[in-house]
Amino acid sequence: MSREEALRKRARELLESKQVVMVVGHRAASTKGKAQPAFIAKPEDAESLIFDETCGQNLAGHLLKVKHLGKIAVVTKGCDSRSILVLLKEKQLDRAQLHILGVGCEGVKEDGKLSDSCITCEYPNPIVCDEMLGEPAPGDRLQTLNPKPQTGELTSDERWRELSEDVSRCIRCYACRQVCPNCYCPVCFVDASQPALVGKTTELSDNMVFHIMRALHMAGRCVECGSCARACPMGIDLMKFNRKAAQIVKERFNVVAGVKEDDAPALTVFDPNDKQEFIR
Amino acid sequence: MSTAEPHPQEAGSQEPEPKIVAFLCNWCSYAGADLAGISRIQYPASIRVIRVPCSGRVDPFHILKALQSGADGVLVSGCHPGDCHYLTGNYVARRRFAVLNDLLEFAGIDPGRVSFSWVSAAEGERFAEVVREVTEKVKALGPNRKLVKEPAS
Ligand code: SF4
Numbered sequence A: 001m002s003r004e005e006a007l008r009k010r011a012r013e014l015l016e017s018k019q020v021v022m023v024v025g026h027r028a029a030s031t032k033g034k035a036q037p038a039f040i041a042k043p044e045d046a047e048s049l050i051f052d053e054t055c056g057q058n059l060a061g062h063l064l065k066v067k068h069l070g071k072i073a074v075v076t077k078g079c080d081s082r083s084i085l086v087l088l089k090e091k092q093l094d095r096a097q098l099h100i101l102g103v104g105c106e107g108v109k110e111d112g113k114l115s116d117s118c119i120t121c122e123y124p125n126p127i128v129c130d131e132m133l134g135e136p137a138p139g140d141r142l143q144t145l146n147p148k149p150q151t152g153e154l155t156s157d158e159r160w161r162e163l164s165e166d167v168s169r170c171i172r173c174y175a176c177r178q179v180c181p182n183c184y185c186p187v188c189f190v191d192a193s194q195p196a197l198v199g200k201t202t203e204l205s206d207n208m209v210f211h212i213m214r215a216l217h218m219a220g221r222c223v224e225c226g227s228c229a230r231a232c233p234m235g236i237d238l239m240k241f242n243r244k245a246a247q248i249v250k251e252r253f254n255v256v257a258g259v260k261e262d263d264a265p266a267l268t269v270f271d272p273n274d275k276q277e278f279i280r
Numbered sequence B: 001m002s003t004a005e006p007h008p009q010e011a012g013s014q015e016p017e018p019k020i021v022a023f024l025c026n027w028c029s030y031a032g033a034d035l036a037g038i039s040r041i042q043y044p045a046s047i048r049v050i051r052v053p054c055s056g057r058v059d060p061f062h063i064l065k066a067l068q069s070g071a072d073g074v075l076v077s078g079c080h081p082g083d084c085h086y087l088t089g090n091y092v093a094r095r096r097f098a099v100l101n102d103l104l105e106f107a108g109i110d111p112g113r114v115s116f117s118w119v120s121a122a123e124g125e126r127f128a129e130v131v132r133e134v135t136e137k138v139k140a141l142g143p144n145r146k147l148v149k150e151p152a153s
């Protein structure tokens, strides 16, 4: 039985036996070669579930929209499981109300090309799951393809110029926020008006503040799934910021988002011995 | 923040002082600044003090907003680790500032634009020293041109 067949079979069983009220997974979208999230509530609809290299969406965020219905089963690859762990730690989800259907991920492709974030992915398999469907993906296969991007030794001005080119194209559509599995604040800082924390124009200054603060708010929470970069209509390399934030949190606090079940989100706790070489 | 008027002490001097916004915590650094004042310790008239209840109250947004609004530099100062009036406010703030500090460097904001310090209520001289040092650093960098917003015309 192929992995996809196993997935459909289990989804049907779980729904028929009423162990869950819904299965969240992927289905083919109307655009050829693309997938979209599927919310399956009837056993007979389980047939539309797919799992392949087009299934790039991180499904964890969708759970927040359906969790009130009851126990949910969710198709979970490595990055989805990391997001779920982040959401569990932030008390947005209840583990007892989840049934995690694990799948190994061979990497998501965009227009036939392996997605950037999947080239550097170190966790293709779910960190937590209730059952694994099919074989786990070879964990180090992706890493071997993995030349971590080099930032090199640039001066401040060169770094500013380089990032400015990227960031100045941002049209502030917030697709990156919409698609992010770990963005769920009822009032996002970009929408707050009392006080208005960041200007709403697309001037470089406002855009840069938006991107710095987006990265800061995702530090220790971003699981580097790449959904935001894939969603951006302007082709902005959001992973540059995300990777940097992840690197800072790893180096300073030795925390990697969503890979352990029992640690706290990095910026909600402290260690009295945290390095403070930047403080006078 | 966008006032064009020179600070009175600055008016006669050759080189205008940079504008530095200083977020000082009520319990330590603000009292430290006060002590520097009553002890008549001299330091550059470059800082504009904003008193906050705790360094933990300083949101990175406040820091960036100051730079956007035309400050040449920002100083954030609180109680020494272990001395926070609210016990752990400065520890939590320290993590946030660390990430901000590194992200600013990554984005190409010159190190020295935004400074952090711990100054206790008993450290008037140290407060003056921090302000001297920060002012020198910001002066050396010149006016803030990267994050400042064009004034609406
Ligand atoms: S910020 Fe981007 S890469 Fe990080 S979790 Fe959100 S969507 Fe995924």
Ligand code: SF4
Binding pocket: A169, A170, A171, A172, A173, A174, A175, A176, A177, A231, A232, A233, A234, A235, A236, A238
């Ligand atoms: S999706 Fe792209 S263009 Fe839209 S707000 Fe995010 S970075 Fe800017």
